[in-house]
Amino acid sequence: MSRETALNLAFHAFDSGALRTDLARRVALATESQRPESAPVLHAYLSDEVANALAALGFACEIVENPVEGMPPFLLAERIEAPELPTVLLYGHGDVVGGDAERWSEGRSPWQLRVEGDRWYGRGMADNKGQHTVNLAALAAVFGARGRLGFNAKVLFEMGEEVGSPGLAALCESLRERLAADLLIASDGPRQRADAPTLFLGSRGALHFRLRARSSAGARHSGNWGGVLANPATVLANALASLVDGHGRIRINGLLPPPIAPQVRTRIADLEIGVDEGDPDLSPGWGEPGLTPAERVYAWNTLEVLAMEAGDVRQPVSAIPELAQAVCQLRFVVGTDWRNARELIRAHLAREGFADIDVEIEASGAATRLDPDHPWVAWAERSIATSTGKPTTILPNLGGTIPNECFAHTLGLPTIWVPHSYPGCRQHAPNEHGLAPVLREGLGLMAGLFWDLGSGDTPQAKHVAHAR
Ligand SMILES: [Zn+2]
Known part of the structure; x- marks a missing residue:
């Protein structure tokens, strides 16, 4: 049982084709939240995909109705191992923007995962199925290596992020106790550059x-x-x-x-802007x-x-x-x-x-930004650098906007976002794709992060020791 075992199990999810199989199934569910007729498939994504993956790790899962009438439900899940351990809240969204199938080129389809070299095409590969699938697989790798997580985890999934996250703020407001945690870890948006492991601490x-x-x-x-x-x-x-x-x-x-x-x-x-291949001149x-x-x-x-x-x-x-x-x-x-x-x-x-x-x-939508000097930032930065052997790029906030206010302000959590996409991913456009090396590296660094969360040397552990 070691950190290395956890990372190897995570890489194995990529190398064995397991991640690709999971993603092919998830991409095939046309979870377009803008279409009222999507309601059954939005529900199915939570019950069949996310809840199944979490139940296998011993999470208790519950699908919760949206407080806003007619809007898609949420999934709440938790696995509490011991009260003194750190508790993380994980977030993801399973809905996607419209498929826009006619405008995809080279015979690609938004609803069929297609791998062409390093590019994995499919709606949601960047936003957000590719990203949370990496995180769920990394969680499973740590569980496999340790036989438990080593920390407490709560999970919140929504199916309406692309239509403005209806009900998310109200849900967080009404479930403050139930969602209480020491920090949020989530993945969305792009890395600063494809080959640069990145953290961002909020958004504009x-x-x-x-x-x-x-x-x-x-x-x-x-x-x-x-x-x-x-x-x-x-x-x-x-x-x-x-x-x-x-x-x-x-x-x-x-x-x-x-x-x-x-x-x-x-x-x-x-930091430089617009220096990746395919980026426009400023x-x-x-x-x-x-x-x-x-x-x-x-x-x-x-x-x-x-x-x-x-x-x-x-x-x-x-x-x-x-x-x-x-x-x-x-x-x-x-x-x-x-x-x-x-x-x-x-x-x-x-x-x-x-x-x-x-x-x-x-x-x-509000702007958020965790103080870059917050101890959880240094902790995450160190963990990711250990896993990847590269320096970690830290963005005080994303240039774009994510629904982070409910986590940062309503729940009062330090928010650490670890993106597994890149600026050229065509998010929200035809030919959306993930990048194989980013997905694989993401599996490893997330497994490292989850491993370290259960290894005792966290800002929460210091906090608890101090309080005693
Ligand atoms: Zn989006």
């Missing part, structure tokens, strides 16, 4: 808002009325320019983050001046115009359009005053002379 938040400029006079002839009636498209374009300039720099101070903390800055000092001179590209993605806010519309560009007519609208997205790091965004944007627009523009917040 996202806020979608719609701006509408409308003419009370309705659409009017541009010759007879141009020059005396305000044009909503012109007004909106200038309002947008007052929010973000032509080089991507945010101009509304209220939506900027606080200064970058030193422990964040040092963690990302050496736009020169774009974004906040004086920051590195990594600081712009991981430690600053961005304001993107996602969509805009006025008149009919396919069939323009000589008229002042009645309505112009744009949907914008603020990606923000912790410390941003995003909850007051509507008031801040309205006040800014009024100051800039655009008081008549209507501002509506359409969706939002």
